[in-house]
Amino acid sequence: MRETLAERALSNPMDERALVERARAGDGQAFGLLYERYVDRVYGFVLFRVRDESVAQDLTQDVFIQVLRGLDGYDWRGTLAPWLLRIARNTVIDHWRRLGRRPERPMSAVEAEVDGDDEDSLIGRVADEEGEMAIGQAEAWLDRAAFQRAAAQLTDLQREVIALRFASGLSIRETADAMSRSEGAIKNLQHHAVRALRRALGRDDGAPSRDDGA
Amino acid sequence: MTSRRQPPDRRPRADVAGDAAAAVPVYPAAERFARAWDAVRDGAALDDVVGAMADDAELADLVRLAAAAARQLPATVDGPVRARQRAFLESAAGRPRGTRLSGVGAGVGWRWAWPQLALRFGAAVMAASLGLGSAVVVSANDLPGDTLYGVKRAAESARLALTFDPDQRAAYHIALAELRLSEIRALIDRGRNPSAAVIEALLGQWTAALTAARGAADPAMADRAAAARATAADGLRDLAGRAPAAADVLGAAATALDPPAPSRPAPPPDRPRSPRGGLPSAPTSAASMPTSTPSTGAIDAAAPGGAVPSSLAPAPVALPTETLSLPPATTSAPGGPSEPTAAAPPATAQPGPPAEPTDAAPPATAPPEPPVNPRANERATEMAERPPDPTRSPQRTPRRP
Numbered sequence: 001m002r003e004t005l006a007e008r009a010l011s012n013p014m015d016e017r018a019l020v021e022r023a024r025a026g027d028g029q030a031f032g033l034l035y036e037r038y039v040d041r042v043y044g045f046v047l048f049r050v051r052d053e054s055v056a057q058d059l060t061q062d063v064f065i066q067v068l069r070g071l072d073g074y075d076w077r078g079t080l081a082p083w084l085l086r087i088a089r090n091t092v093i094d095h096w097r098r099l100g101r102r103p104e105r106p107m108s109a110v111e112a113e114v115d116g117d118d119e120d121s122l123i124g125r126v127a128d129e130e131g132e133m134a135i136g137q138a139e140a141w142l143d144r145a146a147f148q149r150a151a152a153q154l155t156d157l158q159r160e161v162i163a164l165r166f167a168s169g170l171s172i173r174e175t176a177d178a179m180s181r182s183e184g185a186i187k188n189l190q191h192h193a194v195r196a197l198r199r200a201l202g203r204d205d206g207a208p209s210r211d212d213g214a
Numbered sequence: 215m216t217s218r219r220q221p222p223d224r225r226p227r228a229d230v231a232g233d234a235a236a237a238v239p240v241y242p243a244a245e246r247f248a249r250a251w252d253a254v255r256d257g258a259a260l261d262d263v264v265g266a267m268a269d270d271a272e273l274a275d276l277v278r279l280a281a282a283a284a285r286q287l288p289a290t291v292d293g294p295v296r297a298r299q300r301a302f303l304e305s306a307a308g309r310p311r312g313t314r315l316s317g318v319g320a321g322v323g324w325r326w327a328w329p330q331l332a333l334r335f336g337a338a339v340m341a342a343s344l345g346l347g348s349a350v351v352v353s354a355n356d357l358p359g360d361t362l363y364g365v366k367r368a369a370e371s372a373r374l375a376l377t378f379d380p381d382q383r384a385a386y387h388i389a390l391a392e393l394r395l396s397e398i399r400a401l402i403d404r405g406r407n408p409s410a411a412v413i414e415a416l417l418g419q420w421t422a423a424l425t426a427a428r429g430a431a432d433p434a435m436a437d438r439a440a441a442a443r444a445t446a447a448d449g450l451r452d453l454a455g456r457a458p459a460a461a462d463v464l465g466a467a468a469t470a471l472d473p474p475a476p477s478r479p480a481p482p483p484d485r486p487r488s489p490r491g492g493l494p495s496a497p498t499s500a501a502s503m504p505t506s507t508p509s510t511g512a513i514d515a516a517a518p519g520g521a522v523p524s525s526l527a528p529a530p531v532a533l534p535t536e537t538l539s540l541p542p543a544t545t546s547a548p549g550g551p552s553e554p555t556a557a558a559p560p561a562t563a564q565p566g567p568p569a570e571p572t573d574a575a576p577p578a579t580a581p582p583e584p585p586v587n588p589r590a591n592e593r594a595t596e597m598a599e600r601p602p603d604p605t606r607s608p609q610r611t612p613r614r615p
Contacts, residue, residue, distance in 0.1 A: 023307055025546075026307070026308060027307070027308065028303075028304035028305060028306075028307040028308025029304060029307075029308070031303055031304060031307035032300050032303060032304040032305075032307070035299070035300050035303050036300065039291050039296065039299070039300075040288065040289065040290050040291060041288075043289050043291045044287060044288045044289040047289045048287055048289075053292075056289075057291065057292070057295050057299075060291065060299070061299050061302070061303075064299070065306070067349060068303060068306060068307050090611050141269075143286060144286045144287065146333070147286050147287060152432070162283065162287075162408070163287070165251075165280075166280060166283040166284045166287050166288075167283075167287035167288055168288075169255070169284070169288070171252070171255075172248060172252065181238075182238055184238040184239060184240040185238040187240045187244045187245060187247075187248040188238060188240055188241065188244045188428035190242060190244075190247070190248065190251075191241075191247045191248070191276070194276050194279055194283075195276060196281055197279065197283070198275070198276060198279050201279075214369070
């Protein structure tokens, strides 16, 4: 895992910037290399969000088409990752809108605080939402299908932060950029999301999860 | 195994190191989890990180769960799909700068690309109204002659090649047919004064798309295609009145779709009159419309990277995707953010001056020019040979606002 995580999370900024400049100048191969560098991270995020391989493939291509269109105006910020994943995030949102789907679950209290910045509410509601959990069940039946089923019980924001942090391997800062939120908000959100995922896995007995419109 | 949780200090602290400028205070457990997970992400051994959390078994379990998620959730695009997408993108990205992304005029660049994407979602709503699933329409605003029109058509081809379900393909064909009609309307509405040749080509592609939609297993798709055909005549007549250069072509197409009732000749004395007053067949001058999906492979020729591998391609459908030769439109559009979002306001593209067709930069693998009005006579034949069903009225697809 050490090598996979580091290799996936790190990209040489200098090489990447050169590729971006070459792509802007019309070097198709340079854009192809950028595609190779990020396609799996984009696809992983989108697949986790839409849970359909063919839809995810379509939307992934949409993302890169949008990247190509917007590349001339992109301001280099050290890495393409946050911008790419923000486009991916918006593409998924637009996909749900086209299908007329609504957010699967109402926002949790923590997510409301991510938006509302209410410190007192944050303390109280986190306390209310915590319950007894069985420690050590987290790693049971941890295949992708189990994660997908469990993720169906999460809120939209929780799924998003899990997808960005764990499916795409973004850092806190990159995730914050992609979601247009503060780093503190992302830290709270991811912690809450992982806890919710763990609760969902603890309740998962292999039965099909509630269809949340995906 | 259950553990007794230590009563945590739940009061969030705004002065946690590294988050002094955070808009939202971070509560300690979240901060600790974030640091632990980032350590693992940066290469620290999971066991070492978890071992340092002996005082908080729940937090340690969350870190293990995060590690499991990081192992299971990353995904890889399938090899053939990956190759095809990359080939398409390299081709689109490798076009000369003046024809790839920049419009005519200085400094247009991405500011022009952004409203194009905004209008794309209008077309996507239209596509959604036809009950599409994963099919996505690229843009309704790129018109023949625009610099991105070739990219748009190539994207349509690529999308079609990656859609295997017959009903989804049929739905996508119907959406593309509607797009071709909307392009005709847009060319006329914006004063581009399209030539008869341009309109004929678009009409031919519209007809071909609706014909291809008949390949659906779901009869409802065939009904939709028939309804789209049946409801187009009035619109074409209206357009004919506003497009002098293409009035004849549009009028002929409208007549082919909705022919006037011919006068019935007096029956011969020795033949009983038909109880329904049956209509005679219209004279034909071409072969009848094929009932099976033609397999010319033209769709594959339009896609960058060459033919679709047989392992991926369904029965190829003749859907010409060539770029029509018109000069790029001169458009002006408001500026916007560097990344496209769903909240983009609609574009305010300015119509370009009417111009004679000229050669525009073709896509990387330029498909052959289609025959002029390939289906006009075949359509007339089909409509004449198939009397209208008096029990079915044309249904208009409701358009969402």
